[in-house]
Amino acid sequence: MIETTASPFPAIRLRPWLGIVATALASIATWMALLWAPTDAAQGDVYRVIYVHVPTAWLAYLAFVVVFLASIGWLWTRRPWFDALAVSSAEIGVLFTGLFIVSGSIWAKPTWGVWWTWDPRLVTTAIMFLMYLGYLLLRSLSIDFESRATRAAVLGIIAVVDIPIVHLSVLWMNSLHQLPTVMRIGAAPSLDRTMGMTLGISVIAFTFVYLALLVERMSIERVRQQRVLEGRS
Amino acid sequence: MVDNLGFIAAAYVVVWGGIAAYAIGLARRRDRG
Numbered sequence: 001m002i003e004t005t006a007s008p009f010p011a012i013r014l015r016p017w018l019g020i021v022a023t024a025l026a027s028i029a030t031w032m033a034l035l036w037a038p039t040d041a042a043q044g045d046v047y048r049v050i051y052v053h054v055p056t057a058w059l060a061y062l063a064f065v066v067v068f069l070a071s072i073g074w075l076w077t078r079r080p081w082f083d084a085l086a087v088s089s090a091e092i093g094v095l096f097t098g099l100f101i102v103s104g105s106i107w108a109k110p111t112w113g114v115w116w117t118w119d120p121r122l123v124t125t126a127i128m129f130l131m132y133l134g135y136l137l138l139r140s141l142s143i144d145f146e147s148r149a150t151r152a153a154v155l156g157i158i159a160v161v162d163i164p165i166v167h168l169s170v171l172w173m174n175s176l177h178q179l180p181t182v183m184r185i186g187a188a189p190s191l192d193r194t195m196g197m198t199l200g201i202s203v204i205a206f207t208f209v210y211l212a213l214l215v216e217r218m219s220i221e222r223v224r225q226q227r228v229l230e231g232r233s
Numbered sequence: 234m235v236d237n238l239g240f241i242a243a244a245y246v247v248v249w250g251g252i253a254a255y256a257i258g259l260a261r262r263r264d265r266g
Contacts, residue, residue, distance in 0.1 A: 030245070046237035052248040095255050099248050106244045110237045209252060216259045 018212035025205035055206035063093030071156035088217035120169040
């Protein structure tokens with residue numbers, strides 16, 4: 001039996017603070033990325049795209065892991081809150097995967113000479129983008145709240161399999177893409193200390209941006225759920 | 234002189250512009266109820 005009402009979303013009180021912290025951290029991260037971090041010996045200044053490319057990749061992974069956990073939460077408890085979390089995180093994950101692909105393409109042109117190539121990392125990322133786009137489209141196929149949430153949860157659990165495939169594709173297959181430099185299994189990040197610090201701040205800033213967007217998107221979804229569930233009862 | 238400035242600027246404008254556009258879209262959806 002599912003809850004027939006959706007209580008107000010308590011984290012909404014955090015929204016202004018998350019917005020302020022995210023904006024401040026993003027400003028600091030952008031300053032460090034463009035002005036403070038040193039020029040790379042091999043790539044020159046164009047490597048600075050890494051400070052938006054890697055955080056968008058991290059957030060794509062994080063957002064879809066949250067979809068996975070929220071999907072389990074929905075199937076386990078039938079609480080609408082979990083479904084609101086899943087759809088909100090999926091939507092933001094699709095945004096960040098799109099930005100991950102586009103920023104990578106912009107970086108590829110001056111370094112690889114092409115905007116796109118059929119490289120394992122690029123292809124698996126494009127598949128991840130399409131899978132979660134499919135997740136959002138699947139939700140629009142049913143008007144019944146419970147069946148829509150359940151079908152979406154099943155896809156949300158299956159689709160998470162693509163995340164390790166995307167990350168490890170550069171190790172499993174011959175790839176033009178560079179090997180992992182930060183999230184390396186059994187090894188420390190292979191970045192200069194200043195560059196690593198800048199990347200760390202960028203990742204934290206983007207994570208706060210994700211949290212601010214998530215709270216905002218969830219508050220909208222909870223209001224929508226309240227209308228749907230109260231209309232049923 | 235910064236090399237490949239156009240590519241760097243394009244990446245930052247696309248990423249932060251995309252996030253800003255989505256945030257504005259969310260605010261409009263919230264106002265519409």
